[in-house]
Amino acid sequence: AQSVTQPDIHITVSEGASLELRCNYSYGATPYLFWYVQSPGQGLQLLLKYFSGDTLVQGIKGFEAEIKRSQSSFNLRKPSVHWSDAAEYFCAVGALNSGYSTLTFGKGTMLLVSP
Amino acid sequence: DGGITQSPKYLFRKEGQNVTLSCEQNLNHDAMYWYRQDPGQGLRLIYYSQIVNDFQKGDIAEGYSVSREKKESFPLTVTSAQKNPTAFYLCASNTGGLGQPQHFGDGTRLSIL
Numbered sequence: 001a002q003s004v005t006q007p008d009i010h011i012t013v014s015e016g017a018s019l020e021l022r023c024n025y026s027y028g029a030t031p032y033l034f035w036y037v038q039s040p041g042q043g044l045q046l047l048l049k050y051f052s053g054d055t056l057v058q059g060i061k062g063f064e065a066e067i068k069r070s071q072s073s074f075n076l077r078k079p080s081v082h083w084s085d086a087a088e089y090f091c092a093v094g095a096l097n098s099g100y101s102t103l104t105f106g107k108g109t110m111l112l113v114s115p
Numbered sequence: 116d117g118g119i120t121q122s123p124k125y126l127f128r129k130e131g132q133n134v135t136l137s138c139e140q141n142l143n144h145d146a147m148y149w150y151r152q153d154p155g156q157g158l159r160l161i162y163y164s165q166i167v168n169d170f171q172k173g174d175i176a177e178g179y180s181v182s183r184e185k186k187e188s189f190p191l192t193v194t195s196a197q198k199n200p201t202a203f204y205l206c207a208s209n210t211g212g213l214g215q216p217q218h219f220g221d222g223t224r225l226s227i228l
Binding site (some may be wrong): 009033034035036041042043044045046049051057090094095096097098101102104106107108 | 119146148152155156158160163167171173194199205207209211212213214215216217218219220221224
């Protein structure tokens with residue numbers, strides 16, 4: 001069965017500093033990987049997705065992620081964090097379960113941005 | 116604009132009462148999903164449906180029921196058998212293909228009186 005681990009429950013970053021959020025996945029086949037962001041009391045918004053091809057994928061809001069298959073990682077990065085980036089971030093892996101497409105989510109990383 | 120509408124945004128349930136959460140989408144998506152979100156637990160899949168009149172149990176289906184009579188609608192009923200229903204509930208949809216991203220509604224927060 002597939003699984004996703006986000007090792008950091010909380011991360012605090014100074015505004016303007018770089019950001020890296022960690023995600024490790026477990027899946028027996030080619031992984032379909034996603035990063036979502038959630039503001040308090042809201043639904044999830046897709047930041048980026050990886051299906052195949054280039055190991056570095058670009059997303060919205062200046063985010064990017066790199067898949068490293070040897071490490072089963074799919075870390076999210078941003079060169080310079082803005083206060084509006086404070087939110088909870090979820091990594092997810094797509095899989096087939098009994099012929100149906102589903103997503104398995106990590107438990108999330110809460111990003112705090114300090115002035 | 117196309118999207119997913121969940122209602123109500125806040126819902127209160129009395130002990131022993133069933134409540135139904137609404138989810139409607141106008142994205143023409145075939146697949147719809149219900150998740151439960153608790154602090155520090157991420158999203159856990161309750162039920163999902165790939166086509167009308169068909170649905171599958173997710174990881175935590177006990178105490179919940181769904182129907183899919185129309186492509187656009189996938190209501191979730193939280194029954195009295197669900198002993199700890201207080202949570203944030205999210206509905207999502209996609210085209211159903213492997214690897215397709217899911218689009219989410221803004222959620223319903225359910226609390227027990």
